[in-house]
Amino acid sequence: xxxxxxxxxxxxxxxxxxxxxxxxxxxxxxxxxxxxxxxxxxxxxxxxxxxxxxxxxxxxxxxxxxxxxxxxxxxxxxxxxxxxxxxxxxxxxxxxxxxxxxxxxxxxxxxxxxxxxxxxxxxxxxxxxxxxxxxxxxxxxxxxxxxxxxxxxxxxxxxxxxxxxxxxxxxxxxxxxxxxxxxxxxxxxxxxxxxxxxxxxxxxxxxxxxxxxxxxxxxxxxxxxxxxxxxxxxxxxxxxxxxxxxxxxxxxxxxxxxxxxxxxxxxxxxxxxxxxxxxxxxxxxxxxxxxxxxxxxxxxxxxxxxxxxxxxxxxxxxxxxxxxxxxxxxxxxxxxxxxxxxxxxxxxxxxxxxxxxxxxxxxxxxxxxxxxxxxxxxxxxxxxxxxxxxxxxxxxxxxxxxxxxxxxxxxxxxxxxxxxxxxxxxxxxxxxxxxxxxxxxxxxxxxxxxxxxxxxxxxxxxxxxxxxxxxxxxxxxxxxxxxxxxxxxxxxxxxxxxxxxxxxxxxxxxxxxxxx
Amino acid sequence: xxxxxxxxxxxxxxxxxxxxxxxxxxxxxxxxxxxxxxxxxxxxxxxxxxxxxxxxxxxxxxxxxxxxxxxxxxxxxxxxxxxxxxxxxxxxxxxxxxxxxxxxxxxxxxxxxxxxxxxxxxxxxxxxxxxxxxxxxxxxxxxxxxxxxxxxxxxxxxxxxxxxxxxxxxxxxxxxxxxxxxxxxxxxxxxxxxxxxxxxxxxxxxxxxxxxxxxxxxxxxxxxxxxxxxxxxxxxxxxxxxxxxxxxxxxxxxxxxxxxxxxxxxxxxxxxxxxxxxxxxxxxxxxxxxxxxxxxxxxxxxxxxxxxxxxxxxxxxxxxxxxxxxxxxxx
Numbered sequence: 001x002x003x004x005x006x007x008x009x010x011x012x013x014x015x016x017x018x019x020x021x022x023x024x025x026x027x028x029x030x031x032x033x034x035x036x037x038x039x040x041x042x043x044x045x046x047x048x049x050x051x052x053x054x055x056x057x058x059x060x061x062x063x064x065x066x067x068x069x070x071x072x073x074x075x076x077x078x079x080x081x082x083x084x085x086x087x088x089x090x091x092x093x094x095x096x097x098x099x100x101x102x103x104x105x106x107x108x109x110x111x112x113x114x115x116x117x118x119x120x121x122x123x124x125x126x127x128x129x130x131x132x133x134x135x136x137x138x139x140x141x142x143x144x145x146x147x148x149x150x151x152x153x154x155x156x157x158x159x160x161x162x163x164x165x166x167x168x169x170x171x172x173x174x175x176x177x178x179x180x181x182x183x184x185x186x187x188x189x190x191x192x193x194x195x196x197x198x199x200x201x202x203x204x205x206x207x208x209x210x211x212x213x214x215x216x217x218x219x220x221x222x223x224x225x226x227x228x229x230x231x232x233x234x235x236x237x238x239x240x241x242x243x244x245x246x247x248x249x250x251x252x253x254x255x256x257x258x259x260x261x262x263x264x265x266x267x268x269x270x271x272x273x274x275x276x277x278x279x280x281x282x283x284x285x286x287x288x289x290x291x292x293x294x295x296x297x298x299x300x301x302x303x304x305x306x307x308x309x310x311x312x313x314x315x316x317x318x319x320x321x322x323x324x325x326x327x328x329x330x331x332x333x334x335x336x337x338x339x340x341x342x343x344x345x346x347x348x349x350x351x352x353x354x355x356x357x358x359x360x361x362x363x364x365x366x367x368x369x370x371x372x373x374x375x376x377x378x379x380x381x382x383x384x385x386x387x388x389x390x391x392x393x394x395x396x397x398x399x400x401x402x403x404x405x406x407x408x409x410x411x412x413x414x415x416x417x418x419x420x421x422x423x424x425x426x427x428x429x430x431x432x433x434x435x436x437x438x439x440x441x442x443x444x445x446x447x448x449x450x451x452x453x454x455x456x457x458x459x460x461x462x463x464x465x466x467x468x469x470x471x472x473x474x475x476x477x478x479x480x481x482x483x484x485x486x487x488x489x490x491x492x493x494x495x496x497x498x499x500x501x502x503x504x505x506x507x508x509x510x511x512x513x514x515x516x
Numbered sequence: 517x518x519x520x521x522x523x524x525x526x527x528x529x530x531x532x533x534x535x536x537x538x539x540x541x542x543x544x545x546x547x548x549x550x551x552x553x554x555x556x557x558x559x560x561x562x563x564x565x566x567x568x569x570x571x572x573x574x575x576x577x578x579x580x581x582x583x584x585x586x587x588x589x590x591x592x593x594x595x596x597x598x599x600x601x602x603x604x605x606x607x608x609x610x611x612x613x614x615x616x617x618x619x620x621x622x623x624x625x626x627x628x629x630x631x632x633x634x635x636x637x638x639x640x641x642x643x644x645x646x647x648x649x650x651x652x653x654x655x656x657x658x659x660x661x662x663x664x665x666x667x668x669x670x671x672x673x674x675x676x677x678x679x680x681x682x683x684x685x686x687x688x689x690x691x692x693x694x695x696x697x698x699x700x701x702x703x704x705x706x707x708x709x710x711x712x713x714x715x716x717x718x719x720x721x722x723x724x725x726x727x728x729x730x731x732x733x734x735x736x737x738x739x740x741x742x743x744x745x746x747x748x749x750x751x752x753x754x755x756x757x758x759x760x761x762x763x764x765x766x767x768x769x770x771x772x773x774x775x776x777x778x779x780x781x782x783x784x785x786x787x788x789x790x791x792x793x794x795x796x797x798x799x800x801x802x803x804x805x806x807x808x809x810x811x812x813x814x815x816x817x818x819x820x821x822x823x824x825x826x827x828x829x830x831x832x833x834x835x836x837x838x839x840x841x842x843x844x845x846x847x
Contacts, residue, residue, distance in 0.1 A: 334534055337533065385638055386641075386642025386644050387642060440608075445705075493534050494532070494534045494538045495535070496532040497532055497533055497534065500530075500532045500533065501519040501520045501521070502518060502520075504520050504525055504530050504793070504794060505520040506724070506729065506794065507520065507528060507794060507797055507799075
């Protein structure tokens with residue numbers, strides 16, 4: 001009983017560790033659980049054009065902030081003959097290009113590859129607290145209009161969030177009232193509108209700031225940034241669309257800049273212009289995550305199979321599938337009660353099948369073993385010592401494999417050339433065992449055990465080539481612990497095997513008859 | 517119905533392979549004791565020390581170059597059995613019943629050259645029949661003479677009696693009869709007939725071949741209902757004594773009746789199979805439970821055998837064995 005308890009503790013520990021690590025990788029590091037999980041990688045190019053006046057030139061350009069909901073894969077800065085530096089200040093990162101003398105049309109490029117992680121951005125940090133809103137200065141007429149509008153909106157709202165939404169929708173209404181027309185003015189540019197909203201909110205004592213961002217859409221060129229209003233509500237910043245009043249950050253939207261600093265400053269140039277173009281590429285999420293985790297040096301990834309050279313990684317792809325095969329063998333033998341020749345021979349056949357594909361593999365296997373058995377039956381008449389005979393069988397197997405390869409090549413059947421993936425020694429042993437079995441127990445037993453081995457191998461093959469299983473075993477090697485605990489539990493199974501239900505079925509009949 | 521329900525099997529007390537491996541073999545048989553029974557020479561020596569009759573050892577061959585001396589070893593004998601010392605499941609056993617000049621005859625009448633026997637011996641030495649393919653030794657034993665009691669019930673071979681012994685108590689037994697299908701071997705999966713034997717009396721209870729009930733020996737057409745194993749008490753006592761001899765808590769003793777020397781042990785098995793339940797139409801589990809309930813094991817094999825006889829006797833009053841019933845009873 002004590003031993004059993006200990007086993008269950010070990011099993012639970014293994015299960016917990018395996019599942020725990022898997023969940024950690026999924027939720028914390030973002031590893032997808034399905035191999036088909038894809039992510040859009042956006043490549044954004046910002047092109048800055050200006051005409052230099054022949055004086056020293058300094059171009060300062062705001063760069064998007066790195067937040068947890070986006071991952072920047074690559075950033076490139078390009079412009080001919082300019083000195084470049086990246087400056088980080090509390091108000092955000094800026095790129096600075098500079099040159100002593102420049103004249104004529106100048107161009108600078110900034111390129112960013114990024115993807116969205118789908119994680120929710122963390123609430124604002126302490127440094128992100130808003131300053132006390134400055135009371136804006138309106139002239140008398142406007143002030144009256146503003147106060148009236150605010151009174152109107154206030155009466156229709158219950159809290160800051162609703163107030164802001166209501167204010168924005170009112171400002172955007174199709175049929176503006178007189179007050180509104182006055183406020184909106186003729187110069188209803190986006191920037192004016194943004195500042196108007198911020199000012200109105202400030203008048204109400206609500207902190208707000210401008211946010212510029214880019215809608216991510218494939219194949220867009222000459223895009224410009226879209227203005228949003230971010231309002232400080234209940235200890236966090238909430239983003240509002242200034243045209244619709246919708247709150248929250250829209251999907252496929254990259255926040256480029258927060259606050260009132262300029263997006264682009266050009267000293268020593270004129271007619272400066274900025275345009276964005278966007279291209280979308282689809283990448284497998286797993287590749288992106290592995291790359292990102294490697295960059296961040298996450299311990300669990302840094303000390304994992306990913307850190308090995310590609311060749312070794314490929315080897316492990318295969319090796320990590322073996323436990324699945326072992327589990328299948330355990331199930332087949334302990335629960336089903338299938339007889340196989342050699343305990344783990346089916347796994348090795350399954351591995352060979354993976355290389356050769358199923359049908360070709362089975363045909364090759366049957367051909368090699370069948371031919372081998374024929375030749376072996378001749379060898380048994382030659383009166384050979386055992387070791388010499390098994391060695392002879394190995395050579396025969398190699399000869400058969402070579403002939404299959406050559407023959408299929410001549411016939412143009414490329415698939416059959418994969419025969420070399422079958423393990424020769426195992427095939428030789430199989431032939432030897434089967435032949436002895438044939439002599440001692442007759443062909444029936446050979447077919448039972450051979451069939452059992454092949455069936456187990458095919459089932460193991462089907463599991464091992466399943467895309468999801470292949471993906472999970474390689475990318476979540478800790479699932480091996482779950483597999484191990486399953487095998488430990490199966491090792492405790494003392495119930496009947498399926499085959500025994502058949503074996504003892506005659507007993508059931510008699511006991512039923514006896515009760516009559 | 518092709519499959520039995522697991523629930524019913526459990527209620528009959530049938531033990532499955534997993535249960536046997538886990539609850540009986542790994543529990544009662546310490547691994548270091550296996551060599552005593554896996555090596556038939558060691559078993560033989562142990563049995564002789566314990567005063568138990570075994571077939572006479574005529575010679576052994578241990579090395580490949582000794583195969584040449586086979587002719588001299590075999591020369592004086594016209595009947596003998598060649599066995600791998602570490603063989604399992606009756607594999608590699610060669611029985612020669614007649615020797616005429618250069619020809620050796622198997623029970624089936626097939627003739628063999630000396631060269632054939634030499635090849636067989638060298639195969640055994642290379643480990644073809646041993647567990648795990650390890651190099652093996654060959655032993656040559658005197659042939660057991662068929663007891664006339666079984667002459668109607670066996671075909672070209674010697675029947676043997678398998679008795680399962682748990683903690684020194686015989687709990688179930690079966691007679692394995694050779695048939696034409698089994699090629700003179702007493703192996704059930706090769707087609708030998710298994711006859712469940714009443715522990716109490718030595719009488720046949722029920723017989724199976726290939727897992728199906730039979731009432732007659734397939735070759736001699738003799739009905740099993742009149743079959744009673746003679747020297748039954750002695751056989752039970754010998755089996756019970758194997759516990760002290762080997763220390764194995766769960767073992768299968770294979771015994772034979774020799775016409776001249778009476779009961780003897782030919783082989784012990786630390787992993788006896790489960791077909792015995794089919795032959796007896798009874799599960800092992802209730803009997804295992806009875807033995808496991810015993811607190812102190814009686815040190816005397818004879819009284820243990822007596823205990824088993826009382827405990828596991830087939831109660832004819834309640835369940836008359838089907839074989840003993842006549843057709844008129846069925847009506």
